[in-house]
Amino acid sequence: MVQLVTEGPEYDAAVAIWNGAVDHRPQVVALCTSTADVQEAIIVARDRGLPLSVRGGGHDWAGRALRDGGLIVDLTRMRQVSIDDGVATVGGGATAADAAEAADRLGLAVATGTVGTVGLLGLTLGGGYGPLSGRFGLAADNLLGAEVVLADGSAVQAGPELLWALRGGGGNFGVVTSAEVAVHPLAEVLVGSFAFPYDEAEQVFRGYGELLDCGPDELTSVIAIVVGPDGNPLVSVAPTWSGDLAEGKDVLDGFAALGTPLSADVTVKSPLAKLREFDGAFPDGVHYALRTRNVAGFTPRVVSALLEAYEARTSPGTFINIHHFHGAATRVPIKRSAFGQRDYHFMVEFIEVGGDGKWSRAASTTLAPYSLPGGYPNLLGPDDTEQAATAYGPNASRLLRIKRRLDPRGVFSATPLPAGVSGDLDADSDN
Structure with missing residues (x-):
């Protein structure tokens, strides 16, 4: 029988999620250890008329x-x-x-994001950008199967239609109690770390975009505008190479030519050590607010908008983090999974630390005129209805039909789905 708690240490631990700005107070926590526990919890919520939520890693900023x-x-x-x-x-x-x-114990790697404490399946269901995306695709592209407890309390193995929805459609269709994900033979990667003066930002961004435009699948990178150890802003570039190490050393060394490096380092690490780079960098309990946009490249207008947004920041720890979407992730046909953006692009995270959310919203608005439609579903907030409406591209209608069939009463509410989309829909297969 599932353990239900309404107070005490176990309750407190369950409601202590990553973002300290969230003050929601659930009535009861179901401490699940099995699929049967999850089934029972869903039935309890239904019988008592309680809204339902699912806690995995607890890292959803909203x-x-x-x-x-x-x-x-x-x-x-x-x-x-x-x-x-x-x-x-x-x-x-x-x-x-x-x-x-x-995976590391076997010399293998998993397609993850960039922070180890994030729930893997929550990340996967919404997409999952990471340092291996160019070579192995998104985390969602590596989802092979799933056991799911549906809104009626039944447990199913996801068939083709439900699995399609889970690959990018978020946790909106049931509770994924376990999943099968691909692992890859990869024991070591090359990890670069470069820092450049903020006054060289325009030059660095321009050269960075040109460098990545011709980069192979094995090269996936992140660029950020952050505050350095001395309190002054700088541009940080963090490429990861997942191919032949000797070849990668020459490629990563080339990043130093983007500007005048304040620091430059290239190190061999395991994929696990790469994932752990940021352990402790984003502590639980701090107030965070995030917004996201996608851009096709670093045009002068995009770069100007990014710098304008950053310079208007209202809290010192606030930063802009930008992920690279290319390679294997772009070669998945758009209709093969629910994830709605398969064109080459850069995913921008406006990460406000210690603020009230106004800066991140304003920064998103500043970049909006130069952005692609939609945005990364895992980072869209509940009020980002305009972006959610286009985030799934041509997959929106099919996604909503699956939602209506499996969860007509809207029991599950995770990452935002578009509303009011109509049109001809594919016939359903088994779930």
């Missing part, structure tokens, strides 16, 4: 793991990971680090 007065399906005790024949079976509450550690 706090959708918690609903005021609701029931939390807490999966944090379901963190088991096993690997067999190139496939990892991952519990619903496993973090990216849990999966990466299991």
Whole structure:
């Protein structure tokens, strides 16, 4: 029988999520250790008329793991990971680090994001950009199968239609209690770390875009505008090379020519060590607010808008982080999964630290005229309805039809879905 708690240390731990700005107070927490527990929790919520939410890693910035007065399906005790024949079976509450550690012991790698404490399946269901995306695709592209508890309490193995929706459509269709994800033979990567003066930002961004435009799948990079150790802003460039190490050394050394490096380093690491680079950098309990946009490249107007937005920041720890979407991730046909953006692009994160959310909203507005439609679903907030309407591109109608069939009462509310989309829909297959 599932354990239900309404107060005490276990309750407090469940509601203590990453973003300290979230103050939602659920009525009850269901501490689940099995699929049967999840089924029972969903039935309890239905019978008591309680809104339902699901807690995995607890890293969603908007706090959708918690609903005021609701029931939390807490999966944090379901963190088991096993690997067999190139496939990892991952519990619903496993973090990216849990999966990466299991893979690392075998000289393997998992397609994860950039922070180990993030729930792997929550990341995967919404897309999952990471340092291996160019070579192995998004985390969602590596999702091979899933066990899902639906809104009626039934547990199913995801068939083609539901699996299609789970690859980018978010946790809007049920509770994924376990999943099978691909693992890849990769014991070492090359990791670069370069810092440039802020007054060279325009030059660095221009050269960076040109360098990546001709880069191979094995090269995936992040560029950021951050505050340096001396309190002054700088441009940080962090490329990862997942191919032949000797070849990669020459490629990564070339990043130093983007400007006048304040620091430059290229190191061999395991994929697990790469994932752990930012352990402790984003502590739990701090107030965070995020917004996101996608841009096709670093045109002069895009760069000017990014610098204008950054210079208007209102809290010192605030930064802009930009991910590279290319290679294998772009070669997945747009209709093969729910993820709605397969063109080459850069995903921009406006990360406001310690503020009230006004800066991140304003920064997003500043970049909007030069952005692609939609945005990264995992980072869209509940009020980002305009971006959500176009985030899934030509997949929106099919996604909503699956939602209406599997969860007509809207029991599950995770990353935002478009509303009011109509049109001819594909016939459903089994779920």
